[in-house]
Amino acid sequence: MRRVAYFFGSAAAAGAGTYVVIYLYRWQWQRAILCGVLLLVVEVMLLGIVLLGRLARIEERMRDADRRQEDVLARLREKEARPAGDRFRWLEEPTSRTYVFVPVLMVTGVLLSGLAWIVQRIASATARPTAERRLAGRLAVLAAPGPARDADPNGMDDPEGRNDLADLDDLPPIGIGARGRRGRTARVLVVSAVGAALVGALVMGLADLTQTREEDAKNSEATSLLLKVDMRGTNMTAERESLAAHQLWERCRDSTSVPLNRATLGTLGDGLFAGVVQPALTDHDRMRLRGCLEDTGLDRTHLTVVGIGDADADDD
Incomplete structure (x- = not known):
């Protein structure tokens, strides 16, 4: 229903605006004023429909928030109403063997933490910074040349025997996200340019039609x-x-x-x-x-x- 209202309102606004221009071109002021008033009424109606829709969505969100808040309060009240003995019933049974569960769990956690610490120490002592070296090799082409490279432009002083231009092949390609952003930017620029051209052509056309020019006098009397x-x-x-x-x-x-x-x-x-x-x-x-x-x-x-x-x- 809202889309139908938008469609008919937009059609009425477009028709009223068109006839405002036509009647102004024909020097029919009364009809132009009536169409202008109709255009204002339709615009106010469309604005009212949009505002009513926004207010309805805000009220629905507020009702949902109130319902969720009431549900949370009801759950909290249910928990508060429970007796204290129902929470840890196994602690109140001295004949059961379950009271040793907590100490065993704590000792197991300490043992696992010690084992993880030993593994971390062994890994830090034996691992090599391969990833850091690879990253440094990729970023070397972006670094400023040092004194040795200034002395030898051909890269003969490079200890690894490689030229800096060869590192360009190791650079990662441009990501899909960057291409997508560039594509969206290009589309926005094209649409903006086309829209500006159409608006300029419309304004120039209306100015050419409604401009008062000095005309040559008629030969007739x-x-x-x-x-x-x-x-x-x-x-x-x-x-x-x-x-x-x-x-x-x-x-x-x-x-x-x-x-x-x-x-x-x-x-x-x-x-x-x-x-x-x-x-x-x-x-x-x-x-x-x-x-x-x-x-x-x-x-x-x-x-x-x-x-x-x-x-x-x-x-x-």
Whole structure:
């Protein structure tokens, strides 16, 4: 169940974050704010699920510790409740022969300790430090050269008649653990580099898409728009549709980067309206004006930009 919650929460967070970027690119601020709030809610929910899981595991460990402590206390109380005569009953039976067991055990321990001491003495007197010599031979290649080696670079003064370079063959190979650590380090570096490259590409792509640039002016004199207003509810007359369209139109006149000297809106009937703005809008200003108009700010009103294009002075 927790994995299902993680899956749906991650999918919702990814979708909300994607649409935040999309709506910001389209200049639709209300929708971007709603998706941002949804993203925060999903993140808080995922954080709550993780914290609840951690708290549940901590409570389970505390209960296990309490149970083990109660078991230990119960055993200690059972031992304390036992009578003292039941522990060493064989000491209370004078007719038995078992009382000689302890002295015999002690004498046997003393004899075995003496025998072990004799064996250790014999081994230390007869053994040769073969392992130490072998280790010293392997480490000799790492030692600094002495005065005799400085005098004779070819190693003729070596009492054993061997060159130091020959000791390189006696060095042990690199262990599997070292190779494993190097492999993990290499994988971490590769994954980190790939992740940094992907994040950098994403940031540069978003910056390129959302950057405001100076664009060349259009050759046309004006830009025309065809709008459609849809209103939900009863008693939605043509006058109310016209009022809502003009409110949205006047609100979005200042959304472009260039001032609009003339912006008129006319009614075509059946919820359709035609607007003309001067001067002609660039591609970026078109996107800003369209995003503002479609980002509905009125209750029960939805405005759609059906079409947008350039218009000349001789167009009807």
